Amino acid sequence: MRKEPTTFNITPMSGGCGAEVSGVNLSKPMEKEEKKLLEEAWLEYQVLFFRNQPLTPQQHVDFAKGFGELQGPGYMPTLDDYPNVYVQEYPDLFKGIVSDVDWHIDASFLEKPLKGAVLYAIDVPETGGDTTWVNLYEAYDSLSDSMKTLCSNLTAVHDNFHKNLLSVIETYGSKGYEMARKATPPREHPLVCTHPQTGKKCLFYSELMVSHFKELTAGEGQYLRSFLIDHIKKPELACRFKWENHSVAFWDNRCTAHRGIFDFGDAHRLMHRVAIQGETKPS
Numbered sequence: 389m390r391k392e393p394t395t396f397n398i399t400p401m402s403g404g405c406g407a408e409v410s411g412v413n414l415s416k417p418m419e420k421e422e423k424k425l426l427e428e429a430w431l432e433y434q435v436l437f438f439r440n441q442p443l444t445p446q447q448h449v450d451f452a453k454g455f456g457e458l459q460g461p462g463y464m465p466t467l468d469d470y471p472n473v474y475v476q477e478y479p480d481l482f483k484g485i486v487s488d489v490d491w492h493i494d495a496s497f498l499e500k501p502l503k504g505a506v507l508y509a510i511d512v513p514e515t516g517g518d519t520t521w522v523n524l525y526e527a528y529d530s531l532s533d534s535m536k537t538l539c540s541n542l543t544a545v546h547d548n549f550h551k552n553l554l555s556v557i558e559t560y561g562s563k564g565y566e567m568a569r570k571a572t573p574p575r576e577h578p579l580v581c582t583h584p585q586t587g588k589k590c591l592f593y594s595e596l597m598v599s600h601f602k603e604l605t606a607g608e609g610q611y612l613r614s615f616l617i618d619h620i621k622k623p624e625l626a627c628r629f630k631w632e633n634h635s636v637a638f639w640d641n642r643c644t645a646h647r648g649i650f651d652f653g654d655a656h657r658l659m660h661r662v663a664i665q666g667e668t669k670p671s
Contacts, residue, residue: 396409430504434643507519517657524591524643593645
């Protein structure tokens with residue numbers, strides 16, 4: 389077992405993944421050893437949660453920057469003067485094309501999908517609006533040997549417009565769609581990938597993004613997609629986080645998928661998200 393750090397405490401959230409960290413102040417620069425221990429915990433538990441962490445946008449950026457190069461502006465609104473801080477505000481966001489109500493890996497349609505992300509809660513509903521993460525290592529490990537062999541020989545096509553094509557066309561028209569399609573073309577990634585730091589195999593599957601499998605017919609692919617969707621929904625693989633104002637989630641995007649639970653009606657929910665650029669292609 390890894391020796392627990394003395395500067396902060398770690399409490400596992402579930403048997404699937406996730407841990408809550410206390411005794412650390414994310415608004416201040418971290419000592420080298422403290423950052424090393426936190427990164428080890430991040431790799432082990434896949435997603436870390438922090439409570440009572442009032443952060444300015446700059447402090448949010450500084451914390452995330454400690455773990456890699458940051459994602460720049462893209463298809464979601466960003467905070468004025470902070471191009472790395474994405475603004476996720478509901479119900480306003482429902483009026484656009486963004487939808488993450490299905491299990492997904494952030495930006496899996498990129499050649500190098502995001503390494504990780506830091507999501508910060510500013511104003512969240514008293515009830516509802518939780519987020520759930522799933523352990524994609526265990527999603528792979530819990531398959532039968534025969535299914536592991538099948539999945540290990542498949543290429544998944546990740547398409548940003550797989551489920552929101554009509555919304556994009558209705559919102560931006562055909563010209564807008566053409567520009568967006570050129571900017572984010574479909575990408576092919578192995579269905580089973582090896583994590584570049586831990587060396588563990590994971591099921592790199594995104595319900596929201598995967599349109600088909602290169603080696604299978606449409607009918608075969610539909611059967612497999614239905615199976616995989618049911619498989620990653622198993623509660624044994626997951627942890628669920630109840631947000632509070634000034635709480636933070638920091639997840640490894642290379643070995644987890646997540647899903648926001650939209651059960652809060654028209655209540656206001658404002659989050660800021662800073663993402664870390666991917667460093668390697670899934671392989």
